[in-house]
Amino acid sequence: APVEVKKICCIGAGYVGGPTCAVIPHIQVTIVDLNQQRIDAWNSDTLPIYEPGLDEVVKAARGKNLFFSTDVDKAIEEADLIFVSVNTPTKKSGIGAGFAADLKFLQLATRRIAEVAKSSKIVVEKSTVPCRTADAMRTILEANSKPGCHFDILSNPEFLAEGTAIEDLFGPDRVLIGSLQTEQGLSACQSLANVYANWVPRERILTVGLWSSELSKLAANAMLAQRISSVNALSAICEATGANIDEVAYAVGKDTRMGSKFLKASVGFGGSCFQKDILNLVYLSESLHLPEVAKYWRAVVEMNEYQKSRFANKVVNTLFNTITGKKIAILGWAFKKDTGDTRESPSITLANHFLTEKARIDIYDPQVTESQIWLDLTDYGDIPAEPIKPHVKISETVEEACKNAEAIVICTEWDEFKTLDWQKIYDNCPRPAFVFDGRLILDRKALTDIGFKVISIGTGD
Numbered sequence: 370a371p372v373e374v375k376k377i378c379c380i381g382a383g384y385v386g387g388p389t390c391a392v393i394p395h396i397q398v399t400i401v402d403l404n405q406q407r408i409d410a411w412n413s414d415t416l417p418i419y420e421p422g423l424d425e426v427v428k429a430a431r432g433k434n435l436f437f438s439t440d441v442d443k444a445i446e447e448a449d450l451i452f453v454s455v456n457t458p459t460k461k462s463g464i465g466a467g468f469a470a471d472l473k474f475l476q477l478a479t480r481r482i483a484e485v486a487k488s489s490k491i492v493v494e495k496s497t498v499p500c501r502t503a504d505a506m507r508t509i510l511e512a513n514s515k516p517g518c519h520f521d522i523l524s525n526p527e528f529l530a531e532g533t534a535i536e537d538l539f540g541p542d543r544v545l546i547g548s549l550q551t552e553q554g555l556s557a558c559q560s561l562a563n564v565y566a567n568w569v570p571r572e573r574i575l576t577v578g579l580w581s582s583e584l585s586k587l588a589a590n591a592m593l594a595q596r597i598s599s600v601n602a603l604s605a606i607c608e609a610t611g612a613n614i615d616e617v618a619y620a621v622g623k624d625t626r627m628g629s630k631f632l633k634a635s636v637g638f639g640g641s642c643f644q645k646d647i648l649n650l651v652y653l654s655e656s657l658h659l660p661e662v663a664k665y666w667r668a669v670v671e672m673n674e675y676q677k678s679r680f681a682n683k684v685v686n687t688l689f690n691t692i693t694g695k696k697i698a699i700l701g702w703a704f705k706k707d708t709g710d711t712r713e714s715p716s717i718t719l720a721n722h723f724l725t726e727k728a729r730i731d732i733y734d735p736q737v738t739e740s741q742i743w744l745d746l747t748d749y750g751d752i753p754a755e756p757i758k759p760h761v762k763i764s765e766t767v768e769e770a771c772k773n774a775e776a777i778v779i780c781t782e783w784d785e786f787k788t789l790d791w792q793k794i795y796d797n798c799p800r801p802a803f804v805f806d807g808r809l810i811l812d813r814k815a816l817t818d819i820g821f822k823v824i825s826i827g828t829g830d
């Protein structure tokens with residue numbers, strides 16, 4: 370019979386580990402991390418990540434069935450089931466640099482489990498990983514386990530999107546669990562399914578083989594990103610012809626085989642996962658000697674790079690081919706609305722482009738801290754800050770960021786940008802006053818009536 374899970378440990382208190390475990394009812398969950406600062410923040414009034422609804426969920430459960438700690442060993446020892454939810458970034462050097470996932474954090478966590486565990490555990494791979502990683506985890510665990518300790522490995526990828534994480538977690542489209550198709554494997558799979566069944570309908574809990582589960586995660590992200598690159602590719606055609614990308618996407622999305630979601634043209638997709646996971650799939654395809662497949666998926670990332678640079682160039686070209694010394698307001702630094710996360714945000718690419726062209730930039734974002742913006746602009750210290758400092762300002766309000774700006778560039782689709790006092794902003798801008806809508810959120814007619822020259826993605830001007 371499946372083991373009843375009474376205590377859960379989650380290794381990695383990040384964007385995934387924190388929210389996913391905070392929604393688990395009744396069962397005692399301890400989320401651990403090596404990063405003391407992060408754990409302190411989880412235990413404070415100011416959580417380390419901004420996510421709508423997260424504060425309420427954490428405050429209701431913290432100290433009751435939800436705990437945050439840096440005592441990794443103790444939490445491992447006590448748990449029946451361990452989620453491994455550590456970061457798996459793209460490798461920066463060595464074999465597969467620039468494509469393959471760096472699995473060092475995952476392997477360190479796995480080794481720790483093997484060293485510390487004194488009883489049998491179900492180990493759940495929650496991080497996004499290349500296919501067959503669960504196999505490697507099993508080998509590490511089995512080679513290092515104590516007598517009498519048995520480890521079952523499950524794959525349980527996470528599909529939440531930032532900004533809607535709590536909603537996604539309480540009502541997921543599906544929960545996916547992969548296991549070995551052995552009696553023992555299937556039994557472990559049931560144990561985890563029973564945890565989710567506390568709040569997810571059974572028919573939404575899908576159980577498959579380990580590799581299918583691992584590949585489904587990469588596939589889902591690749592196909593979602595592919596829709597964005599497709600619509601962004603079409604946006605370039607719209608700009609050249611006078612067609613309107615919102616109208617095209619609407620018409621296309623009405624086909625029930627296609628669906629209307631995830632067809633919003635943009636300045637390009639960002640976020641910590643799409644690019645990383647596609648490059649991972651590209652690397653996997655190459656390693657499996659499938660170069661045509663690798664080329665196909667690589668094009669999704671290349672189109673995204675093209676979209677970002679195309680938009681940046683459009684700003685420069687529109688401002689009469691030079692932005693040297695000109696002030697450009699960047700509205701939005703997060704990679705999407707309702708998050709403070711800036712990983713791979715298109716704003717960073719655009720800002721760098723503008724700085725290379727010797728413009729002055731003024732940045733506003735309602736959730737991103739000034740120190741985070743500096744980390745992004747200096748690539749976490751790899752680029753010296755001093756030379757760019759005179760050209761960068763970070764503002765507390767939109768009005769301040771836009772004052773005297775020769776161009777206002779919308780990079781993130783924050784709702785508040787839709788309802789700004791645009792007349793007042795216009796009054797404080799030199800003429801012609803340009804607004805570049807990288808997210809297609811503004812009322813083009815209203816702004817044009819005020820006097821702005823509005824340039825949007827995917828519309829002929």
Ligand code: NAD
Nearest residue numbers: 381382383384385402403404455456457474478496497527
């Ligand atoms: P993150 O960087 O926010 O969090 C990872 C945490 O793991 C960090 O706090 C780090 O200190 C900790 N950690 C690393 N090694 C550790 C160790 N050995 N012991 C204890 N703690 C350790 O990353 P994230 O955004 O939460 O992503 C985690 C994984 O989930 C990645 O594989 C990612 O691809 C995947 N994923 C992310 C999202 C998302 O929306 N961010 C969604 C689905 C899947």
Ligand code: UGA
Nearest residue numbers: 527528529530531597631632633635638639640642704705
């Ligand atoms: C994405 C997936 O949606 C999640 O299912 C997945 O779990 C997650 O990646 C992950 O594996 O990390 P996330 O990156 O948080 O979630 O956010 P998305 O809503 O997917 O947005 C990603 C980027 O695409 C953002 O920059 C967003 O602005 C952009 N986007 C999204 C568009 O440009 N157009 C769209 O129509 C949708």
